[in-house]
Amino acid sequence: MTTEHAAPLSRHYVFTEHGGPETEALLERAVPEPGRGELLVEVRAAGVNPADWKLREGLFGRVEVPRTLGFEVAGTVLAVGDGVEEYAVGDEVLGSPAPGEGGYADHTLIRAGDAVRKPGGVPFPVAATLPVAGTTAYDLTHAVEVEPGQTMLVLGAGGGVGSLAAQIGRARQLQVIGVASMSKREIVEATGAQWVAAGDGVVAAVREIAPDAVHLLLDLVGGRALRDVAELAVSPERIISAADGDTVAELGGTYRPSRPDALEQVTAMVAAGQITPQVTHEFPLEHARRALALVESGHAEGKTVIVPR
Ligand SMILES: NC(=O)c1ccc[n+]([C@@H]2O[C@H](COP(=O)([O-])OP(=O)(O)OC[C@H]3O[C@@H](n4cnc5c(N)ncnc54)[C@H](OP(=O)(O)O)[C@@H]3O)[C@@H](O)[C@H]2O)c1
Incomplete structure (x- = not known):
């Protein structure tokens, strides 16, 4: 593993049991270590999706708690696990957090094989809307x-x-x-x-x-x-x-059909200026509750994104 100045603690917006918004909380936990094939990523932006509250409610089945919310992120690689050759510390990437991890956090883990390089001209909040939406x-x-x-x-x-x-x-x-x-x-x-x-x-x-x-x-x-x-x-x-x-x-x-190259393709379309995801709301991590409530209302407009600061 190659590490560079990983902060000892990371804030995570989690749910502590399946249920409504009252189960959400901002916790601190140790910065995770990347396992084999994984990237430790400093989250620069995390997309908010209806799937986040559906997971919290238990609509996808029971998961281990506390569980960090968020299925899509963009950020900077802070460390790489064994076996990762295609990425290095400092690379900017986007992707879905590894199983059991979440995006509403200062740090997350992404499997290198699930990540895509963030094109230089694409802002982090825009890139964070691509892995799911x-x-x-x-x-x-x-x-x-x-x-x-x-x-x-x-x-x-x-x-x-x-x-x-x-x-x-x-x-x-x-x-x-x-x-x-x-x-x-x-x-x-x-x-x-x-x-x-x-x-x-x-x-x-x-x-x-x-x-x-x-x-x-x-x-x-x-x-x-x-x-x-x-x-x-x-x-x-x-x-x-x-x-x-x-x-x-x-x-x-x-x-919901799915194509294996969808993330690369949609990222390339954004990089080429063919499409521009409309990020309408940005919230800091400490206001993640408001961000998710906005999407949970069912009447969100464009994309809501969390930007940890
Ligand atoms: N299976 C998957 O992989 C996957 C991935 C992403 C999303 N999804 C699902 O796809 C759905 C949309 O996701 P999203 O992220 O786009 O959600 P979103 O950002 O919350 O948008 C939902 C939109 O639907 C509109 N809407 C609600 N009722 C409507 C109606 N009767 N007629 C027209 N528009 C209506 C809402 O606005 P107004 O009613 O205010 O106009 C809102 O803009 C969700 O159910 C989500 O769970 C599934």
């Missing part, structure tokens, strides 16, 4: 063959994944229609998509813009909102959801 948007937008000029509908286009998916669709020269509430109109239009108000009347409004049906229907909401728009898809297999596996299966669509 970025890859999900990339995977959804590449789930079926589409041709330039065809239409993609994004249900939930104002959120973290939806706003990026809309931009990727535009970069692929698709006509993009983004369904979101009135308060998200600006952020949806900033992606280059045409905004359609969520709720009653959405099917008629989309048909007016795209009378020949939708070639790719991406869902970030699920439930009734998804059922209501499903008839707009050219065929059921062109409905792709990251939000609701049961409903999309019922409709004949696909739940």
Whole structure:
């Protein structure tokens, strides 16, 4: 192991048992040592996702507690474990924390094989939105063959994944229609998509813009909102959801496909300026509770990021 000035203690925003926000706490623990194949990373920014509160609630099953929250980070390599040859101390990387680790912290561990180099011109808060939200948007937008000029509908286009998916669709020269509430109109239009108000009347409004049906229907909401728009898809297999596996299966669509190169590809698109993740809120680590509450409300706009200071 090669180490350089690792601080002895690291702050971690954790949940101490499965349950609501009252189980969250800011703790200190020893800076972890990277195991074989792992990187010790100083977290410069951590993305906040709905998956974070779902893990806390126990919706993914029981996990060992206290457990640090956060599935996506960007930061600087402070030390490398045995067997790591592709990264060195000082490298800037992004990725998902190793199993059992979390991103809402001063330090985390990332498996070297899961990390990607952060392009120099991309700020840490932007890079931190890519391992989960970025890859999900990339995977959804590449789930079926589409041709330039065809239409993609994004249900939930104002959120973290939806706003990026809309931009990727535009970069692929698709006509993009983004369904979101009135308060998200600006952020949806900033992606280059045409905004359609969520709720009653959405099917008629989309048909007016795209009378020949939708070639790719991406869902970030699920439930009734998804059922209501499903008839707009050219065929059921062109409905792709990251939000609701049961409903999309019922409709004949696909739940969250994934491509092994998604993180490299979406990072390259950001580096090339083809897409720009919209980081709308940054919170210091001591305000992680507010950051997660914002996302847990279900009405987040763009991406919320924690920046430990
Ligand atoms: N399986 C995976 O790997 C994976 C990865 C990432 C995300 N996801 C899931 O995908 C979903 C979206 O994630 P996210 O990070 O984008 O969440 P987010 O940032 O919280 O965005 C969700 C968006 O949905 C909008 N929304 C809620 N109800 C709506 C409706 N009826 N019509 C239109 N828009 C509506 C919300 O805004 P307004 O209602 O205020 O307009 C909000 O902007 C979540 O369920 C998340 O768990 C899954």
